[in-house]
Amino acid sequence: MLKDITLGQFFPGDSPVHKLDPRIKLVLTVEFIVMLFAAKSMWGIGVGALFCLISFAMSKVPATLMVKSLKPIIPLILITSVLNLFFIKTGDTLWKWKILRITTEGRDTALFMVARIILLIIGSSLLTYTTSPIDLTDAIEHLLSPLKKIKVPVHELAMMMTIALRFIPTLIEETDKIMNAQKARGSELDTGSFKDKVRGMIPIFIPLFVSSFRRAEELATAMECRCYHGGEGRTRMKQLHTSYLDVIAMIYTTIFFAAIITLNIVIK
């Protein structure tokens, strides 16, 4: 169950998309999101989808992952479509039952909204699929570094993110182990009713908290031993470099952005 979550996972590769400077990639992803929100028609969304598909194809990340990344947001997709379908009352009636009514406009808006959400997730998943978590945190640290001037602890935040990413798999594994240990003592996590399962969470969470604190303490000592003393005077092994690929990617994204704006003007 826990292992199904693909969001935030990195799939190493050496496609042009992988090779982009993570800072540029992050900025372009934000640009893509703005693009989706700028699109005013289904045509615009179509252009966004095309951008997404081409980028995905270039990244050589398996297409199944594109679908898989959508799994956690299925509830969100459902809620969005239901809300739009049934609560938009303008337009011609397509279907009617008691007080429920679906109109053409409801249908169109629902499709539009769902398409936008799906593209949003696919686009941002592409960023995490093709960028190592470390590069991503580095990029965030770099992009946010101007904020240091107003005393925002940018380095500390980035370090926290790195450590969180490092320990997610460890904690998932540990949760699994504790769950099995409590099941062995008769907790009804797999055999009981919903209520039993909820009650069974306490014997999982307490040991998990206790061990997380212990880990945090040990990690802090280990970091101190390795001369960690905050961000001051720190260097990085991997330097971020922009290359001609980044320029191409910027031009490519801008073309699509321009196309969407043009469509907005043309289609009224």
Place this chain on the structure above:
Amino acid sequence: MAIIETKELTYVYGENTPFRKVALDKVSIEINEGEMIGLIGHTGSGKSTLIQHFNGLMKPTSGKVLVDGEDFFADKKKLREVRFKVGLVFQYPEYQLFEETVAKDIAYGPKNMGLDEAEINRRVHDAAELVGLTAEQLQKSPFELSGGQKRRAAIAGVMAMEPKALILDEPASGLDPQGRDRIFDMLKRYHTEKKNTVIVVSHSMEDIAKFADRILVMNEGSVFCFDTPPKVFGRSRELEQIGLAVPQVTRVIGRLNDMGFDLGSDVYTIGYAEKLIRARLGEKVQ
């Protein structure tokens, strides 16, 4: 009579994925009531996967697991009962402690069994006595205990369910020599007093050699051998070939055998080696 029996038990991880791995390959074994079993194998040999089948935490890909002659996977109710019949103590069990007091934590299993207050109480005190925890320690928070005490409290939590078979995965790992001895002495005592089946998974041949009636050696998901300690250690060369470390004395006797002293191949404890050498010297001195 067999308390745990497997028939062609096979377990495959990640079926239909590129990561497909056969963790258990047609394992057929019988473990009898009241036996003390040592389970050995290096990491990835399938021993952890195997023991998790014994109490239904894992479900066979094919083949069968019978506890008390019963196939329990069919019925959810039976699946839960089997967890009380076959008690499983995981590695580093102290990480599962969660209650306010040690007593309450030990009571968690018995409470899940739906026992009444008096019976739960009796079992908690029984188990605490078995693992050597005092009445005062029972009222402490589990997090105030020392490492070795925590370990024993966690083991007591499973013992209190009074399982017919008790399985422990590396019960002494990470402890100092004293703590290790204490755990094994405690298990030996538990076994003699309760006459229940005990299965100990361990990397340490030295530890297992001291008490096991039979030793099950796993290698790459299959049973390498399942026999009495003299028979198993008689194959010490093969054991070393599959990457298992045999006791130091066994290797010393092996060296002596190579030098032409015929001391037999089934020596695995210091006591026995001593006796053997002294007998040999005694005969010659005569």
Place this chain on the structure above:
Amino acid sequence: MEFFLDAENVRFSYVNEAEEPPVRTEVLKDVTLRVKKGEFTAVLGHNGSGKSTLAKCFNAINLPDSGTVTVAGLRTDDENNLLPIRKSAGMVFQNPDNQIVATIVEEDVAFALENLGVEPSEIRRRVDEALKTVGMYKYRMHAPHKLSGGQKQRVAIAGILAMNPDCILLDEPTAMLDPRGRKEVMDTIKRLNREQGVTIVLITHYMEEAAQADRIVVIDGGELLLDGTPRKIFSQVETMKNLGLDVPQVTELAWRLRKAGYDIPEDIITEEECAEAIAALLKKGG
């Protein structure tokens, strides 16, 4: 004679502020320990004897209540010495999971150098070199959580090694590993000591590991009790047993034979010596 690590009359106590009044537990009582450059010292003692506390004194994680600790001539109580001390005496801990910071092996090995503000190209060079030394170079792009325990611990050692330290302090680095992982780590430590002259302080519960050191120090109840070569220490079988410690099986076998009146050296610590001594006995007897 200049000592690399030098603890003079060190006292150290932990204070539990949660209790009222605060409870002081004295962990180290007047410990004096000097370690020469290039020496391989094993520290034995059961849990709670104060051995980890002492190791942390050498890394300036713990500052003594009284007495002084110097590392490479630098006093640990001088704030300005912190980084140079930690750079020249790196520390590896028991749980490999809780000392790896980054999500990629090579990034983790680079961590200390990044903290020290080393030039990026120089970091790259030293990271690669350290990974090659511990035999983990081909895993440099792997995620640490997918490695085995022994591999993780070697990555942790590489992370220290990248700083080019004169000394590595290891606090039970093999306690959580299987026999294979233990061997990997021990081989790495020995190689660093022999080939690169790195001073090693190894805290362990495994007597066979301690037997491989140049020198053994036994700590009990916060005091340094025994200090000498493995031969000298292990030949005191009774003292060791009374301390709740162990001796290698071969030493015990020889000791038992000696006690039974046979003429066998008391300082046997390897299988080879043991086999030869027994062979000599058997030949003489016959």
